[in-house]
Amino acid sequence: MKILVTVKQVAAVDDDFEIRTDGRDVDPDFLIHDLNEWDNFSLEEAMKIKEAAGGEVEVVVVSVGPESVDEELRKCLAKGADRAIRVWDDSVEGSDPIAIARIIAAVAKNEAPDMLFAGVQASDHSYAATGIATASFLGWPHAAVVSLLNYTPGSKMATLQRELEGGTYAEVELECPAVLTIQLGINVPRYASLRGIKQAAAKPIDVLTPSALGLAATDVGEAGSLSRVRRMYVPAKGQAELIEGTPAEQVARLVKIIQEFKGV
Amino acid sequence: MDVALLGPAVSDQKEVTRILFEGFAPSTIEFFYLLGLSAIGIFCWGFYVQIRKYRRGASAGSWNELWSRARQMAQLVLSHRTIARRDRGAGIAHRFIFYGFLVLFIGTATITVEYDGTSRFFGYKFWYGDFYLWFSLAMDLAGLSLLSGMLYMMYRRKWMKLPKLDYKRVDRQPGDADYDRSFYRREDWAFLWTMIFIGVTGFVLEAVRLVWLGSDPHVWNYRWWSPVGALLAQVMASTGLSAEGAGLLRTNLWWFHGLLALTFISLIPFTKVKHIFTATGSLMFRDPLAAQRLPKVDLTGEKIGYNTITDFTWKHLLNLDACTKCGRCQEACPANAVGAPLSPRDVILSLREFANNALQSNALPDEVKLNVHGKGVGQVFMETLWSCRTCMACVEICPVAIEHVPIIVQLRRKLVEEGEMDPLLQKTLQTIHKTGNSFGESKRKRATWTKALDFPVKDARTDPVDLMWFVGDYASFDPRNQKVTQGFARLLHNTGIDFGILYEDEMNAGNDVRRVGEEGLYELLAENNIASLNKSTFKSIVTTDPHSFNTIKNEYPDFGGKYEIEHYTTVVKRLMDQGRIKLDHLLNYRVTYHDPCHLGRFNKGFDAPREILKTLGCELVEMARNRDNSFCCGAGGGRIWIPDPVGTEKPSQNRMREACAIEGLQVFVVACPKDLTMFEDALKTSGYEGKFVVRELIELIEEALTTVTEEEAVAV
Numbered sequence: 001m002k003i004l005v006t007v008k009q010v011a012a013v014d015d016d017f018e019i020r021t022d023g024r025d026v027d028p029d030f031l032i033h034d035l036n037e038w039d040n041f042s043l044e045e046a047m048k049i050k051e052a053a054g055g056e057v058e059v060v061v062v063s064v065g066p067e068s069v070d071e072e073l074r075k076c077l078a079k080g081a082d083r084a085i086r087v088w089d090d091s092v093e094g095s096d097p098i099a100i101a102r103i104i105a106a107v108a109k110n111e112a113p114d115m116l117f118a119g120v121q122a123s124d125h126s127y128a129a130t131g132i133a134t135a136s137f138l139g140w141p142h143a144a145v146v147s148l149l150n151y152t153p154g155s156k157m158a159t160l161q162r163e164l165e166g167g168t169y170a171e172v173e174l175e176c177p178a179v180l181t182i183q184l185g186i187n188v189p190r191y192a193s194l195r196g197i198k199q200a201a202a203k204p205i206d207v208l209t210p211s212a213l214g215l216a217a218t219d220v221g222e223a224g225s226l227s228r229v230r231r232m233y234v235p236a237k238g239q240a241e242l243i244e245g246t247p248a249e250q251v252a253r254l255v256k257i258i259q260e261f262k263g264v
Numbered sequence: 265m266d267v268a269l270l271g272p273a274v275s276d277q278k279e280v281t282r283i284l285f286e287g288f289a290p291s292t293i294e295f296f297y298l299l300g301l302s303a304i305g306i307f308c309w310g311f312y313v314q315i316r317k318y319r320r321g322a323s324a325g326s327w328n329e330l331w332s333r334a335r336q337m338a339q340l341v342l343s344h345r346t347i348a349r350r351d352r353g354a355g356i357a358h359r360f361i362f363y364g365f366l367v368l369f370i371g372t373a374t375i376t377v378e379y380d381g382t383s384r385f386f387g388y389k390f391w392y393g394d395f396y397l398w399f400s401l402a403m404d405l406a407g408l409s410l411l412s413g414m415l416y417m418m419y420r421r422k423w424m425k426l427p428k429l430d431y432k433r434v435d436r437q438p439g440d441a442d443y444d445r446s447f448y449r450r451e452d453w454a455f456l457w458t459m460i461f462i463g464v465t466g467f468v469l470e471a472v473r474l475v476w477l478g479s480d481p482h483v484w485n486y487r488w489w490s491p492v493g494a495l496l497a498q499v500m501a502s503t504g505l506s507a508e509g510a511g512l513l514r515t516n517l518w519w520f521h522g523l524l525a526l527t528f529i530s531l532i533p534f535t536k537v538k539h540i541f542t543a544t545g546s547l548m549f550r551d552p553l554a555a556q557r558l559p560k561v562d563l564t565g566e567k568i569g570y571n572t573i574t575d576f577t578w579k580h581l582l583n584l585d586a587c588t589k590c591g592r593c594q595e596a597c598p599a600n601a602v603g604a605p606l607s608p609r610d611v612i613l614s615l616r617e618f619a620n621n622a623l624q625s626n627a628l629p630d631e632v633k634l635n636v637h638g639k640g641v642g643q644v645f646m647e648t649l650w651s652c653r654t655c656m657a658c659v660e661i662c663p664v665a666i667e668h669v670p671i672i673v674q675l676r677r678k679l680v681e682e683g684e685m686d687p688l689l690q691k692t693l694q695t696i697h698k699t700g701n702s703f704g705e706s707k708r709k710r711a712t713w714t715k716a717l718d719f720p721v722k723d724a725r726t727d728p729v730d731l732m733w734f735v736g737d738y739a740s741f742d743p744r745n746q747k748v749t750q751g752f753a754r755l756l757h758n759t760g761i762d763f764g765i766l767y768e769d770e771m772n773a774g775n776d777v778r779r780v781g782e783e784g785l786y787e788l789l790a791e792n793n794i795a796s797l798n799k800s801t802f803k804s805i806v807t808t809d810p811h812s813f814n815t816i817k818n819e820y821p822d823f824g825g826k827y828e829i830e831h832y833t834t835v836v837k838r839l840m841d842q843g844r845i846k847l848d849h850l851l852n853y854r855v856t857y858h859d860p861c862h863l864g865r866f867n868k869g870f871d872a873p874r875e876i877l878k879t880l881g882c883e884l885v886e887m888a889r890n891r892d893n894s895f896c897c898g899a900g901g902g903r904i905w906i907p908d909p910v911g912t913e914k915p916s917q918n919r920m921r922e923a924c925a926i927e928g929l930q931v932f933v934v935a936c937p938k939d940l941t942m943f944e945d946a947l948k949t950s951g952y953e954g955k956f957v958v959r960e961l962i963e964l965i966e967e968a969l970t971t972v973t974e975e976e977a978v979a980v
Binding site (some may be wrong): 014015030032033034188190191193194195196197198199 | 568680681683685687690693694697698699708783784785788
């Protein structure tokens with residue numbers, strides 16, 4: 001019995017940041033990295049199933065990214081995941097969620113898990129696509145925005161609750177193996193102590209390349225993607241001005257502003 | 265005293281003595297010896313069981329410098345300094361009991377040495393004549409001393425209604441199995457009555473012997489050398505007690521007194537009386553920096569913190585038994601004062617009961633039965649542990665050197681490992697891990713406060729400086745505290761001090777992270793800061809933050825960071841003494857001063873801030889709880905990151921209430937960034953806003969340095 005949990009190292013930007021010189025991303029100097037918030041919940045859901053089953057379940061976390069991602073994987077290992085897989089080489093650079101999903105699907109085919117959990121979305125790019133695209137590559141049943149899960153390891157079916165618009169819920173029955181994207185609040189994620197994270201360094205992180213997974217160069221990177229970021233920018237903010245002075249001065253300033261707007 | 269006053273002088277009269285076992289058949293004496301040896305046997309067995317219990321704990325490196333430890337312990341025990349603190353009555357009464365008991369013990373031992381030692385084996389006797397008479401007098405006075413102490417202790421328990429002697433638990437509900445702890449009350453009374461009975465029967469025994477042997481001038485003529493006995497004998501004789509009647513009474517009383525005393529001796533290791541040994545032992549192994557420098561642990565080990573009772577060091581197990589339930593810790597505890605489910609004494613007593621149940625039997629129970637965390641009898645609740653502010657008030661006042669705070673932090677380390685904590689605290693720890701500060705701000709914003717200054721602050725990472733300023737999180741990021749930080753920068757700059765900061769390489773110092781129990785994160789922070797400090801060139805460190813001050817001063821050395829560090833109050837005081845800070849005018853405010861825990865109680869920085877206030881011309885009116893008894897603002901031990909329960913008074917509000925009682929108070933002065941945040945907030949929420957203001961000492965110094973118009977001066 002195995003559960004595969006996909007995780008992502010997300011980036012948050014500083015209050016003052018700059019765009020990379022090519023204009024297609026934020027300058028990495030201004031990024032603070034962390035584990036995607038949703039992934040805490042999907043890992044916790046897997047851990048709950050593992051602990052309820054009493055050790056028969058293997059939880060494997062998988063991520064696509066460079067070496068810095070190991071830090072997030074170690075957090076997952078510290079929380080109790082049995083092992084971790086990271087896929088990366090330079091060809092993966094520039095992948096969109098579809099290309100990433102193709103990589104994860106390749107990992108899933110190797111690992112043959114009974115369940116695959118992903119976060120609903122990643123907090124940085126917010127595509128909410130990787131999980132579902134993976135299901136599509138695998139041809140597995142899937143459910144998005146899962147807020148409650150009833151699943152016993154080894155059973156053919158899982159019952160779950162999906163969060164819909166406007167405060168309604170759908171109860172869904174689903175055949176396994178399946179891909180579920182897990183919503184925030186489904187559980188209370190555990191804490192990974194720093195000591196745990198340090199000790200998790202002893203647990204294995206397998207680093208794989210796309211080619212080792214049988215993927216062609218055209219399957220990943222920009223070549224394997226359906227979309228590419230053209231430009232990243234901060235929209236110009238609206239401006240406000242407090243007009244001060246005597247009423248006469250205020251009127252004069254106001255007239256000037258109106259004229260400027262009219263382009264006089 | 266003139267010996268003749270109490271009877272004829274008697275040098276070397278061998279008849280003037282007390283004949284032991286007078287009138288007893290040899291078989292009776294043998295029987296008594298059998299009983300005595302049995303009592304000692306039971307005592308030794310109990311003693312062994314206790315030692316075995318402590319040895320079931322983990323090792324603790326406290327065996328160094330035994331001689332100086334023993335000397336300090338003896339000083340504390342003999343002077344009763346710690347017992348008399350904040351409770352003079354108990355201190356005096358305990359001195360009476362202690363010295364009475366000590367003299368009676370030495371006396372009894374002296375008789376044994378002669379009877380079963382020098383006399384039996386060498387035929388040498390010394391317990392007669394002058395020595396015997398002075399001995400009798402000393403024993404009588406000791407008996408009186410013991411009894412009067414005991415009577416006062418009874419009075420305390422029966423009539424003084426001291427809240428600290430109420431053993432009901434604050435972390436349990438009425439009806440819970442271990443809620444009222446009446447067995448401690450019963451034990452107290454049993455002990456008091458036993459001692460009273462032993463003492464009173466001793467005196468009566470003395471009296472009936474005098475009546476019984478009244479015809480012997482060697483006895484009767486010297487009766488006033490045992491004045492209490494003589495007085496009682498006088499009364500007995502006047503009621504017509506005959507010598508034969510007295511003799512009969514004496515035999516019965518002798519057995520009663522003797523059996524009671526032997527029972528007492530045999531029960532010492534099993535009852536509260538064992539504090540004679542456990543308290544002295546605890547004082548002997550006292551760590552003067554117990555709470556200031558928390559125990560370092562091996563993070564690569566299998567376990568961390570205290571989970572089972574056998575995880576405790578033998579020293580902490582000894583601490584548990586040393587507790588005499590005096591309640592001073594509970595009285596000093598800020599969490600307890602605001603109704604949180606924590607009494608340091610209850611934690612100690614719970615764990616003691618747990619240890620006694622689990623570790624006194626011949627075989628150790630299963631691992632799972634040794635777990636001290638939980639809601640069961642003798643276990644400690646997580647809510648209790650998280651209520652602690654690690655303010656050290658309990659450790660500081662404990663007369664017997666119990667290490668409540670290190671024990672609580674060890675227990676929390678386990679909770680942190682299991683993630684058993686407030687979600688907000690968990691979030692804060694993750695934030696500190698991610699960004700290096702508790703505000704979740706980016707590293708590069710740490711020195712943003714310097715932008716408002718009209719001079720550059722040196723980057724100590726690249727330029728050597730005299731004074732390295734470790735700014736700390738609150739002083740760096742909190743907007744209100746940034747004003748103070750800027751003020752201190754101006755003060756240093758204008759005084760011509762060569763100082764610098766670490767800019768974005770400074771991280772949270774880790775003091776509170778460590779007290780939360782997140783040891784792994786603490787080590788990460790400490791190691792990073794030490795690496796940054798070591799890369800820079802400076803002579804000494806200054807900080808305005810007492811929390812950073814404490815951990816850099818006391819805890820960084822364990823991680824290889826040995827620096828000279830001062831709190832800013834010490835530096836400013838010195839600059840004032842040297843005449844390098846010249847005031848523009850005096851302030852004339854009526855102020856009170858709040859000692860920050862980490863500056864005052866932790867590191868004895870009581871005087872510098874007070875002297876600065878005096879120099880500034882302020883009239884300092886102390887609050888009742890000041891200096892070592894200062895009342896924590898409630899922020900310590902990570903509690904600043906955990907919301908307080910709604911609807912109850914916070915420690916900071918409690919403190920505002922105390923300050924408000926000072927007539928005409930204008931300024932409540934603090935010397936800690938967290939204090940400024942806590943008390944400015946509490947001033948608003950407790951409804952005293954407008955009555956006085958909360959100010960950082962730096963702000964007052966700056967005010968006294970600045971030329972102002974008169975209207976500005978009154979508008980504090």
